[in-house]
Amino acid sequence: DQQVKQNSPSLSVQEGRISILNCDYTNSMFDYFLWYKKYPAEGPTFLISISSIKDKNEDGRFTVFLNKSAKHLSLHIVPPQPGDSAVYFCAAWWSGNTGKLIFGQGTTLQVKP
Amino acid sequence: SQTIHQWPATLVQPVGSPLSLECTVEGTSNPNLYWYRQAAGRGLQLLFYSVGIGQISSEVPQNLSASRPQDRQFILSSKKLLLSDSGFYLCAWSRGDFNTEAFFGQGTRLTVV
Numbered sequence: 001d002q003q004v005k006q007n008s009p010s011l012s013v014q015e016g017r018i019s020i021l022n023c024d025y026t027n028s029m030f031d032y033f034l035w036y037k038k039y040p041a042e043g044p045t046f047l048i049s050i051s052s053i054k055d056k057n058e059d060g061r062f063t064v065f066l067n068k069s070a071k072h073l074s075l076h077i078v079p080p081q082p083g084d085s086a087v088y089f090c091a092a093w094w095s096g097n098t099g100k101l102i103f104g105q106g107t108t109l110q111v112k113p
Numbered sequence: 114s115q116t117i118h119q120w121p122a123t124l125v126q127p128v129g130s131p132l133s134l135e136c137t138v139e140g141t142s143n144p145n146l147y148w149y150r151q152a153a154g155r156g157l158q159l160l161f162y163s164v165g166i167g168q169i170s171s172e173v174p175q176n177l178s179a180s181r182p183q184d185r186q187f188i189l190s191s192k193k194l195l196l197s198d199s200g201f202y203l204c205a206w207s208r209g210d211f212n213t214e215a216f217f218g219q220g221t222r223l224t225v226v
Contacts, residue, residue, distance in 0.1 A: 041217060049214060100159070
């Protein structure tokens with residue numbers, strides 16, 4: 001089973017409060033994870049990534065946490081800003097140099113001023 | 114620097130007509146290439162990926178096919194479009210060493226009428 005799941009279709013947060021986006025995967029053969037941000041009618045843009053050998057990676061306001069035992073990762077945005085409102089996709093590489101990159105369904109984040 | 118070009122930006126085609134979407138990458142060699150589709154309100158579905166010229170992996174049985182006639186050219190085709198082929202099609206590339214970010218084109222909005 002090769003699935004990446006984002007079970008929350010949407011999330012609304014107040015500007016300045018912490019925003020947490022969640023993602024689950026079904027197989028431990030996924031070994032590298034990424035988060036993308038997407039605006040309507042545009043291609044996704046890369047935000048941050050994490051290898052399966054790490055449990056945290058931070059880049060400015062964005063931090064990704066990986067819990068391998070739970071097959072779960074999360075993206076924390078601190079603090080979120082109205083310009084962060086977009087669809088966020090979680091993605092994962094299938095290990096073994098297959099070239100396969102699987103995306104989740106996406107979560108629409110709305111940051112209210 | 115690397116750039117990815119995808120065209121056309123929008124396309125309206127009648128049911129039963131053929132399709133050809135083209136994607137080219139500049140500034141890199143031997144990239145991995147991808148076609149994704151985002152149906153209305155859905156996530157990014159991996160359709161095809163390619164790790165080299167003439168090497169195409171198909172993820173989902175469907176009415177579409179892909180070809181890679183040159184190292185940095187990826188083409189998505191159909192002989193006869195169905196209504197269900199409507200969606201937002203995205204081409205992407207990544208470096209050939211895997212576990213790295215993928216970069217997306219601006220997408221093609223296909224409407225089959």
